[in-house]
Amino acid sequence: MPYIEVEKGVQYYYEDVGQGKPIVFVHGWGMNRQVWERQVVDFSxxxxxxxIDCRGCGKSDKPAHGYEISKLADDLNKVVQNLGLEDATLVGWSAGGSIVMDYVTRFGGGAVTKAVSxxxxxxxxTSTEGFDVGVPQENVTQTLAAMRVNRPALVRAIADGCFHQDVGQPMKDWFFNNFMEQSWFTEKTMEDLGKIDLRDKLSDISIPVAFFHGLHDGVVPLSLSEYCVKEVQGAKLVVFENSSHAPFIEEIDRFNEELKSFIQS
Structure with a gap:
């Protein structure tokens, strides 16, 4: 099976199919590469x-350290370097969007020429003084507390909350099962999400960036992407009117069309 060593003793599992301009898909918190199955088929x-499976997720190694967003972005950089990618597009979902944007602020413009959050x-x-568009810090605190008491129940609620449309119980169960493959240590990523702040770095982004967001997203507010579009020069906002947190599933055809159009523009 294909693995990349992102640091000594830590292996990332990845799958690599098709030929042409590369697209690297980065999943959200606690999930794995399988959520992109429709994009793999339609784009390859x-x-x-x-x-890729990020550290602590899917088939990748699950060490007890290295779950901060910046460290996961460092891991992503190792993947890009080891695969020798050029003119690549990064696509990150949810916390994966945080990873991709952290990567772009530090490494963008080399091997990676476009990015999508x-x-x-x-x-x-999270919201803070002078920034009221995030979720209350209390949300993160409560999520971490719930994980300690009953992780499956918390993950079930997150999985179900990813959808606006009636996608059916099998889809929700599939999401839940993917979530449950995560390491216990991924709670450290959730904790870091309550701390990271890239506001001062957005103006440094020099490559084309797009922000895709579900209109009914109850996990990550649309207002965050709206804020970013104003701060990143030339950034594009695409709103999916019939989606919550997973437009790549709820509006597959439009999502794929918008992504292809952005990459080829």
């Missing part, structure tokens, strides 16, 4: 499609 005819917790997930 004309693109090189790479999906999908319902990303960017530039910071």
């Amino acid at each position: 005819d004309t693109f090189r499609v790479i999906t 999908v319902g990303g917790a960017v530039p910071r997930y």
Whole structure:
């Protein structure tokens, strides 16, 4: 099976299919590469499609350290370097959007020439003085407390909350099962989401960036992407009117069309 060593003793599992301009898909908190299955199928005819399991998720190693957003972005950089990617597009969902945007602020403009945040917790997930568009810090505190008491129940609620449309119980169960493959240590990523702040770095982004967001997103507020579009020069906002937190599933065709159009623009 294909693995990349992102640091000594820590292996990332990845899948690499198709040929052409590369797209690297980065999943959200606690999930894994499988959430991108429709994009893998639909894009691999004309693109090189790479999906990864982040540290602590899926088939990747699950060490007790290294779950901060910046460290996960460092891991992503190792993946990009090891695969020798050029002219690549990064697509990050939810916390994956945070990882991708952190990467772009530090490494963008080299191997990576475009980036997309999908319902990303960017530039910071929580509200603070002078920034009232995030979620209350209390939300993160309560989530971490709930994980300690009953992690499956908390994960079930998050999985069910990813959808606006009636996608059916099998889809919700699939999301839940993917979530439950995560390491216990991914709670450290959730904790870091309550701290990170990329506001001062947004103006440094020099590559084309798009923010995709579900209109009914109850996990990450649409207002965050709206804020980012104003701060990142030339950024594009795409709102999916019939989606919550997973427009790549709830509006597959439009999502894929918008993504392809952005990459080829």
